[in-house]
Amino acid sequence: MKEDYQLNKLTKGLTSLAVSLTVLAGGFLSPFSAHAAGMEVKVQVNDSLIHFPDAQPFLDGNHSTQVPLRFVTEKLGYTVDWQKQGNQIKVTLTNDQHTISLLSGQKEASIDNAPVQLDTASQYQNGRVYVPLRFLSTAAGIPVQWDASSNLAILNKDGQRHMPDYQVFESTAYSADPSENGGYGAIDYMGNPLAMGTVAVDPSVIPLGSKLYIEGYSFDGLPQGGMYVYATDTGGSIKGNRLDIFIPGSKKSLQSFGIQKIKVYNISN
Known part of the structure; x- marks a missing residue:
């Protein structure tokens, strides 16, 4: 759990404001306007995991990886044009080498x-076009590899072989109890209300404002499989490869979480 830590309240407030302004200037999306969601399949381009905010990749009945078209093709350098034709969608993808229509x-x-x-x-x-990832990679001439241990497809856009881009962290859980929040109540380091999707990190390891995807935890109060989170909090005991997950509930109810090993992925911007 996040231990009580002594900070000058005014200094913390000014620092939080400065961090918030810096992050907002970079286009950071507040975690409280995003929903936590597990991914059946993940997609990485080179060393960056792709963020799918409202539509997730999945394995279809033929065990092929279907991906939301726009999020992947933009990372691969394609422009997308689509037109509705009755109950179907015609999609045209264009870059400086190829034009793909389907x-x-x-x-x-x-x-x-x-x-x-x-x-x-x-x-x-649900308003999204999904395309077989294997077809996209073949059409773009980009090698793809599959990491079965993480249900992760890796597109090697630069032609080099890349490993799954995650780190193993020790994870704990904390509540909104003031005793776990430096006496400041139910707000994070940046002044936002604590909510599902808030995590506390060591800023020297994970910069404040980072978007992350975490998986491997086991607790009934968290989404199954994994979830998107935002590093907007800190803690006196959160040092190195350690992460603290905010979970709504009482301090006592979270004691069973203990210390768990989880995978932490950085999300590409």
Whole structure:
């Protein structure tokens, strides 16, 4: 748990304001406007995990990785144009080398006007177009590797082989009890209300304001599988590769969390 730590209240407030302004200037999204969500499948481009804010990759019935089109193709340098045609979506992807066209629900596509077959059809769900990741990687000429231990697909855009970009941390949990928050009550270091998605970190290891994805924990009060979090808090006992997860509930109810080993991924901006 986050231990009580003594800081001058005025100094903390000024420092928090400075950090908040710096982060906001860089386009940081407050954790309290984002939802925690687990990913069945994760996608990494080179050394950066892709953030899927409202639509997650998944394995379809053919065991192919389907990814939300826009988030991946933007990282690969494509511009995206799509048009609705009845119940289907026609998508055109363009970069300085190729033009790719496909229709949701169909296994046929074209690359530079040459027809190609997909192993599995692209899909249109909840306002998002999903495309087989293997097709994208092949069309873009980008090697892809699969890390089964983390359900992670790695796109080696630079042509080099990359390892899964996570670190193993020790994790604890803390509540809104003032005794766990330096006497300041239910706010984080940056002055935001504590909420699901808040984590306390050592800023010398993880910069304040960082977007992270964590998994490997086991606790009923947290989303199953994993979740997106934001490093907006600190703690006197949070040093090195240690992370403290805020969980709504009483201090006593969180004691069973103990100390757990988790995986921590940095999210690309």
